[in-house]
Amino acid sequence: MTRQHGGTAGQRGLTRRRLLAGAGGVGGGWLVLRSPRTAFAYDANQRLRLALFGNLYNAAAFVTGAHVYNAELVALGNVDQRKIPDIFKKWDELARRLDDPRNPQQRDAARRYRRLAQGEGVTIFADIRQLFGEMADRIDALVVSEYDHLHGVACGAALRAGKPVCSERPLGRNIHDARRLRALAAETGLPTTYRSPGTGTGPFRRAIELVQDGVLGQVQEVHLWFRRGGPDRDALPQGRQPVPEGLAWDLWLGPLAWRAYHPDWMSYAHWRETCSGGLGSFGPHTSIFPFLTLGLRELWDTPGPLIRVRAECSRLNPVSFPRWERVRWELPARPAGNLPPVTITWHHGPEYAPGARELIHEKLRPFGVTKPEQADALMKTAGSLLIGTQGALVADDHSVHVTALPQNLFEKIETNRPQRIPESRGIYVDWIDACRGEKPHILASFDNGGPLSELLMLGNIATQFPGENLSYDPLTGQITNHAEASQRLGCQYRDGWRI
Numbered sequence: 001m002t003r004q005h006g007g008t009a010g011q012r013g014l015t016r017r018r019l020l021a022g023a024g025g026v027g028g029g030w031l032v033l034r035s036p037r038t039a040f041a042y043d044a045n046q047r048l049r050l051a052l053f054g055n056l057y058n059a060a061a062f063v064t065g066a067h068v069y070n071a072e073l074v075a076l077g078n079v080d081q082r083k084i085p086d087i088f089k090k091w092d093e094l095a096r097r098l099d100d101p102r103n104p105q106q107r108d109a110a111r112r113y114r115r116l117a118q119g120e121g122v123t124i125f126a127d128i129r130q131l132f133g134e135m136a137d138r139i140d141a142l143v144v145s146e147y148d149h150l151h152g153v154a155c156g157a158a159l160r161a162g163k164p165v166c167s168e169r170p171l172g173r174n175i176h177d178a179r180r181l182r183a184l185a186a187e188t189g190l191p192t193t194y195r196s197p198g199t200g201t202g203p204f205r206r207a208i209e210l211v212q213d214g215v216l217g218q219v220q221e222v223h224l225w226f227r228r229g230g231p232d233r234d235a236l237p238q239g240r241q242p243v244p245e246g247l248a249w250d251l252w253l254g255p256l257a258w259r260a261y262h263p264d265w266m267s268y269a270h271w272r273e274t275c276s277g278g279l280g281s282f283g284p285h286t287s288i289f290p291f292l293t294l295g296l297r298e299l300w301d302t303p304g305p306l307i308r309v310r311a312e313c314s315r316l317n318p319v320s321f322p323r324w325e326r327v328r329w330e331l332p333a334r335p336a337g338n339l340p341p342v343t344i345t346w347h348h349g350p351e352y353a354p355g356a357r358e359l360i361h362e363k364l365r366p367f368g369v370t371k372p373e374q375a376d377a378l379m380k381t382a383g384s385l386l387i388g389t390q391g392a393l394v395a396d397d398h399s400v401h402v403t404a405l406p407q408n409l410f411e412k413i414e415t416n417r418p419q420r421i422p423e424s425r426g427i428y429v430d431w432i433d434a435c436r437g438e439k440p441h442i443l444a445s446f447d448n449g450g451p452l453s454e455l456l457m458l459g460n461i462a463t464q465f466p467g468e469n470l471s472y473d474p475l476t477g478q479i480t481n482h483a484e485a486s487q488r489l490g491c492q493y494r495d496g497w498r499i
Helices: 009-020 057-063 081-098 102-118 128-138 148-158 175-188 202-212 249-253 275-282 285-291 296-301 358-367 372-379 426-436 445-462
Strands: 050-053 071-077 123-125 140-146 163-167 193-194 217-227 305-313 324-329 342-348 384-389 393-395 401-406 468-474
Touching: 009 071, 050 057, 050 148, 057 071, 071 128, 081 324, 123 128, 123 305, 128 148, 140 148, 148 163, 148 175, 148 275, 175 217, 175 445, 193 426, 193 445, 202 285, 202 393, 202 401, 217 285, 217 358, 249 275, 275 342, 275 445, 285 296, 285 342, 285 393, 296 445, 305 445, 324 445, 342 358, 342 401, 358 372, 358 384, 358 393, 445 468
Parallel strands: 050 071, 050 140, 071 123, 140 163, 163 193, 217 342
Antiparallel strands: 217 384, 305 324, 305 468, 324 342, 384 393, 393 401
């Protein structure tokens, strides 16, 4: 039986009707989970109690897949409560689909989703801080899938409450956010991951081994690309509009400085102040492949070596992201893996950025990709290319599929399954297993994702100083040669908000 913070059963029904009509309030929890467990321990049949914050990619996977992961959804956090009715609708549809009398497990899952669709056993919040303030002892882990500027405060709230977290990418909105989240994860020792599908695949893990074994020879050149292009908005949203019912505007701003509501502020990946642009949306998917295969994480533990970065772009845009950009990082050698210095170049814009398509075609030609249509098939929307002295690897947009070139070099070499690195059961299953006390080999941890986010956000800083060389010390998290660029490493949080 569910209880409610005050009010009667009739009022509870009215609240749900308001939600399903799209008019839900923006206060704290309306429904409370039945008597909870308090111990963070499980037997094989116990379901992990999950809270979801946001409704984007990570959260969507658990909204309709909780039964796959033997998890129980007990809380929804969303600053935009207009999104909640759609979730109820999905639960109702899923209950109908799963209700198969021939399959007892599916019928059980259908019953659980039907209860959720009726608002039973799930608590709804607008404020992530209130969610943990009221339900910390009834939540086992948090899934975060919100706008970039809310990643840090949500993940931080979970870790400080002693809860494992599965986040969207990137970690936070700026370099200080990423470093703080990595430190928190290290301090707590809790299982962490972020959405990086490729890291849970066999070809990705095998590619790490191929580079370690020297099959490609020395890799000193990498190219990343993303075809979409930046929004290049001319000015910040102007004027004031009425806040829609169901949107907690002050909570949507979260750590950001106050400004009047305008719907354009909620344009995803448009504003430097609220997100990390293309480098934050697709950069983590394409760059994680070279970052891990080339052992770049080592640089964050090594005193001395500096990372150098330089950008060119369609124009300097201090408020939005340029239509096209090309960022080049020069990364020093990694002695532990006996790996040489490497340059990584990010090509982003319509048709990848001027000249990028032709350049990638030229780089692929020595490895047997001689026809333009073959090269285009490898490039598609986004991807990465590692160029070695003997071979090359091309990963797709989410680093899930990897093509090893030239084909004759790899005819007798296993490229799909790792030989030494443990295999993954999938990024979400691995994280759930870790929350249950198992020890899966999670590559997309905060320990790796934090430094990767730093590297990408360093690129965003460089596009605000096009043509200038910036030097970055990954050990200390400081730009060593440019005082003005250093001011972009972090931002001031509003009172009441923190990581």
